[in-house]
Amino acid sequence: MADDRTLADILRSQGISRRGFLKFCATTASMMALSPAMVPKIAEALENAKRPSVIWLSFQECTGCTESLTRSHAPTIEKLIFDVISLDHHHTLMAASGHAVDEAMQEAMKENYGKYLLIVDGSIPVGNPAYSTIGGVSNLEMLKDAAKGAAAIVSVGTCAAFGGLPYAKPNPTGAVPVTEIIKDKPIINVPGCPPIPVVITGVLAQFLTFGKLPEMDELGRPMAFFGKNIHDRCYRRPFYERGEFAETFDDEGAKKGWCLFKLGCKGPVTYNACATTKWNEGTSWPVESGHGCLGCSQPNFWDMGGFYNALSTPTIDIAKTAAVGLAAGAAIGVAAGALNRSKKAKAAREHETVTVNDLEKGAKS
Amino acid sequence: MNGKSSCSEETACSDELYTGNVTPILNEIRHALKKLLEEGESTIIDLRALPMGPGEEQQLESLLGIGEVTANIDAMGPSTVNETLFAGVWLITHRNTEDAILGKFIEITRYPSILESQTVDMHSALKALPDLLTENG
Numbered sequence: 321m322a323d324d325r326t327l328a329d330i331l332r333s334q335g336i337s338r339r340g341f342l343k344f345c346a347t348t349a350s351m352m353a354l355s356p357a358m359v360p361k362i363a364e365a366l367e368n369a370k371r372p373s374v375i376w377l378s379f380q381e382c383t384g385c386t387e388s389l390t391r392s393h394a395p396t397i398e399k400l401i402f403d404v405i406s407l408d409h410h411h412t413l414m415a416a417s418g419h420a421v422d423e424a425m426q427e428a429m430k431e432n433y434g435k436y437l438l439i440v441d442g443s444i445p446v447g448n449p450a451y452s453t454i455g456g457v458s459n460l461e462m463l464k465d466a467a468k469g470a471a472a473i474v475s476v477g478t479c480a481a482f483g484g485l486p487y488a489k490p491n492p493t494g495a496v497p498v499t500e501i502i503k504d505k506p507i508i509n510v511p512g513c514p515p516i517p518v519v520i521t522g523v524l525a526q527f528l529t530f531g532k533l534p535e536m537d538e539l540g541r542p543m544a545f546f547g548k549n550i551h552d553r554c555y556r557r558p559f560y561e562r563g564e565f566a567e568t569f570d571d572e573g574a575k576k577g578w579c580l581f582k583l584g585c586k587g588p589v590t591y592n593a594c595a596t597t598k599w600n601e602g603t604s605w606p607v608e609s610g611h612g613c614l615g616c617s618q619p620n621f622w623d624m625g626g627f628y629n630a631l632s633t634p635t636i637d638i639a640k641t642a643a644v645g646l647a648a649g650a651a652i653g654v655a656a657g658a659l660n661r662s663k664k665a666k667a668a669r670e671h672e673t674v675t676v677n678d679l680e681k682g683a684k685s
Numbered sequence: 686m687n688g689k690s691s692c693s694e695e696t697a698c699s700d701e702l703y704t705g706n707v708t709p710i711l712n713e714i715r716h717a718l719k720k721l722l723e724e725g726e727s728t729i730i731d732l733r734a735l736p737m738g739p740g741e742e743q744q745l746e747s748l749l750g751i752g753e754v755t756a757n758i759d760a761m762g763p764s765t766v767n768e769t770l771f772a773g774v775w776l777i778t779h780r781n782t783e784d785a786i787l788g789k790f791i792e793i794t795r796y797p798s799i800l801e802s803q804t805v806d807m808h809s810a811l812k813a814l815p816d817l818l819t820e821n822g
Contacts, residue, residue, distance in 0.1 A: 338803035340760035343779050346799070347788040349731075356729030356790060555738035558705060595736050601785040608739060 327528065328367040341367075352522045352534075353544035353593070365529045372528065373432035374439060375425060376410040377466060379459040380452050380486045380495055381442030385477040386412050388514035389521070405524060408436070411454065422455055429469050437527060438470035440498050443479040443486045447494020463501060472506040472533050473498060476520055478616055481509035481540070488622035499540065508533045509540040513616035516597050519545045539619065541591065550587035550613050553595035556580065574610065584628040585612025592617040706735060707745050710791075717793035718773055727794035742789070749776060749791075756800060762787070766797055 325333075331341055345363040349356055378386070390413070407413070408428035409421070416424055429436065440463065445451040449458035467473060475498045478484040486495035499507055510523055523542055526534045535543045551557060559565070559579040566573035566580055581588070587595075590613050594605040606613055612628075615621040710730065717728035732742060750770035758764040762781040769776055775792045777799065 337760055338805040339758065339799060342799060342803070343758075343760055343764060346790065347779055350733050350788040350790075353734060356731050359729075553736040555736050555741070557736075596734060602733070 325371060326367060327369045327371070330371065348525050348529075351518045352526050352529075362529050369528045369531075371406050373406045373408050373428055373436040374524075375408055375428060375436055375466060375470075376413075376439040376441070377462060378411050379440065379442030379444050379463070379480070380493065381477060381479050381484075383412055384514040385441040385512075385520075386410070388512075389517045405437075405528070408432075419455075425466075429466065433469040435471050436469065437524075438466050438473045439476055440473060440480045441476045443483045443495035443497060444501060445486070445493035445495050446501075447492070451493040460501065463498065467502045467505055470505055472508070472527070473502060474520075474523055475499070475507060475509045475511075475540075477515055478511040478513045478619075478621065481511040482619040484513065485622055487620075506533050507540060508536060508542060511539075511541060511546075511617040512592060513614075513621070515617070516545075516593055516599065518597055519593055537591070541617075545593040545597075546591040546617065548591065550590045550592055550595050550607070554587055554607055555595070556607060569610065580607060580610075580612040582630050583612050584626065584630060586615030586618070586621070586624065586627075586631065587613040588631060590615040590618050590621075706737060707741055707748065710735065710745060711748070714771070714774055714791060714793060718771070721773055721793050721795075727792065730791040730793075732789040732791065746776065749774060758799065764799065766800060 328341060331344065336344070342359070342363060345359050345366060346356065348366070349359050349362050352362075354362070376386075409425040411421070414421060414424070442452075442459070444459045444463055446460060449460045452459045454462060475481040479486060479495075480498050483491070483495050483497045486493055487497070497509075499509075508523060510520055512519065519542075522545060523534065526542070526544075533542075537543055537546055539546075551560070554560075556577060556579045559577070560581060564573060564576075564578040565582040566578045567582055568574065569583065579585070585607065587607065592613075594613070595607070598605045598608070614627055615624055618624070713728075713730060717730070720726050720728065732745075737745075752768040752770045752772070754766075754768040756766040758766065762779070763784070764777065764779045767776045768774070773793055773795065775794065775797050777790045777792055777797055779787045779789070781787055
């Protein structure tokens with residue numbers, strides 16, 4: 321609920337010294353991917369920042385985005401940020417249930433009208449709004465209602481930002497992202513499946529610090545985190561430059577940590593901060609663990625032609641694909657891929673079950 | 686400079702992957718140190734903002750080594766401030782109370798500002814001292 325204390329007041333009331341506050345600011349600047357020279361400005365802005373009301377709505381989603389945030393080891397910067405915001409409504413995290421949940425949300429929206437930050441995870445089904453409802457209210461109506469009084473909207477996760485998995489072909493629920501519905505509010509997309517926790521809180525911290533959303537790219541993502549692609553910041557990039565590629569997940573190249581491009585890595589077309597921010601308290605990230613980037617922060621990543629197909633493998637037209645593959649001297653792999661896809665399509669038409677063995681047979685034939 | 690670092694740039698401390706980012710950072714430090722001496726301007730490098738392969742951060746730290754000054758701070762979790770073997774080049778590591786690293790910075794400065802006593806905290810201390818005197822009067 322409304323709280324007139326500033327962030328500095330709250331931290332001080334928790335016994336945190338000014339030196340501790342400066343440490344908080346230094347790590348917050350790092351988290352927001354801002355220059356360390358910005359720390360004094362961040363300190364000044366945060367000292368006077370008021371505790372904002374935040375309403376979090378979850379629609380067609382798997383709760384992975386909330387898990388990403390709350391499974392961070394506590395106490396972290398993420399936790400501190402959440403200590404200083406007033407999270408007035410979150411279906412998964414709030415203690416209240418039933419009608420009390422709806423009442424709490426309505427009260428928070430009324431009290432903070434025009435000022436609250438609305439966070440949405442999950443896509444919204446518009447094919448038939450009844451596909452996803454909460455307390456009998458469709459996601460569509462709930463979003464429209466909550467968006468009216470929001471100062472800004474943060475679409476957390478690829479589902480809210482770009483439609484995500486529910487949006488994948490054939491999109492049975494008619495899922496759409498937030499931007500397809502709300503057109504008159506500032507919206508920032510924080511995609512990822514799930515997003516990196518510090519990227520979520522980095523956007524919140526930026527909003528707290530400067531009272532506005534940060535600079536965004538053409539897809540509405542914060543430039544600070546999504547301004548560079550994975551490939552450009554990947555520590556395996558030198559292997560790519562030298563043409564040293566792992567061909568399978570257990571060959572010598574894989575063991576030597578060579579580039580995963582041929583194994584389907586989507587790093588060259590994916591914009592995210594994984595390569596520098598990493599995961600699990602900076603421990604590692606998918607490429608460091610030996611698996612290519614899935615491109616989960618990009619629109620339509622589920623339909624990008626297969627997680628294990630190299631980006632250079634054409635996938636649109638089977639006949640053309642085989643021809644291009646032959647020209648490139650990669651006839652066997654591409655033709656096998658075409659056969660696999662043909663088999664899958666046939667199975668889908670005839671409702672057959674297609675197994676890994678079937679696919680392997682297709683690849684050998 | 687005194688002391689020794691435990692590995693050379695040519696020979697990485699481990700057989701991990703090598704991206705070649707250690708040399709540019711060392712050059713950036715060299716430029717920053719020159720600027721500090723000539724213009725008095727400090728520089729902070731955020732190590733978390735740079736792509737590093739497994740083992741490279743340790744390689745950089747090992748090359749810089751540990752110099753004459755080490756300070757420990759206990760504020761929202763431990764922080765360590767080490768002057769490296771190169772005077773004016775400091776390595777600062779901030780951790781949370783569970784010892785997870787929150788941030789790692791190289792500061793090129795005469796002394797890192799995080800070590801300074803803060804005015805607000807000194808005012809609090811000034812208020813607390815009379816109580817201490819009364820209790821022990």
